[in-house]
Amino acid sequence: MQRSIRMSRLLLATTLTGLALPNRVRQVFGKSVKTMTDLPEFYFRVRENGAAVFRIDTENRQRRIDMEQIAVLNIRNGDVRPQGTRVLTDRERAAIDVWMEERRSLLARRDIDDILRAVDTLNITTQWVQSKATDEQLESVTDALLLAMHDLRSTLVRKKADRMTKPQSDAS
Secondary structure, three states: OHHHHHHHHHHHHHHHHOOOOOHHHHHHHOOOOOOHHHOOOEEEEEEOOEEEEEEEEOOOOOOOOEEEEEEEEEOOOOOEEEOOOOOOOHHHHHHHHHHHHHHHHHHHHHHHHHHHHHHHHHHHHHHHHHHOOOHHHHHHHHHHHHHHHHHHHHHHHHHHHHHHHOOOOOOO
16 A cells, blocks of 8 residues: 555656656556656647647656746637747647647537526426426526526527528529
8 A cells, every 4th residue: 555655646646747767667557657758749728719828848857837828819710829939830730739639529519508507597486486486596697597588488489480491502
């Protein structure tokens, strides 16, 4: 038990400091142990509308992780601005393009998930109104709920009508 704890601490220390792992640690933990050289080439620090992009460097004399900011990107409009006077290489631009596509996909999935959670919340709210709500509680939320639901229903009906009247493209 004590040996395992010591090995775990050694693994953590070598990973954080970037020192080479002793062979005995590799034997205990297997080849799947991540080291400093296993870090990705780029790091994307997510921001409100995009990310700051950093190049990761572990090949220095101090064996520290150096992060050099290379660009700032905007997910909404696809704008990629290199840092300062830097010119992005084809490899950097390709990595940024891949990340942006994956990020857009993730955000789209999250949007749908948020809407499905809202449906669940509406169902839970209906159950609460039917079974638990007091008259005072209902008085405090009824107008806000009715207006929000009316707005949602009106928008959904209008959008559905637009989809139904839109000419169908031939699938042939």
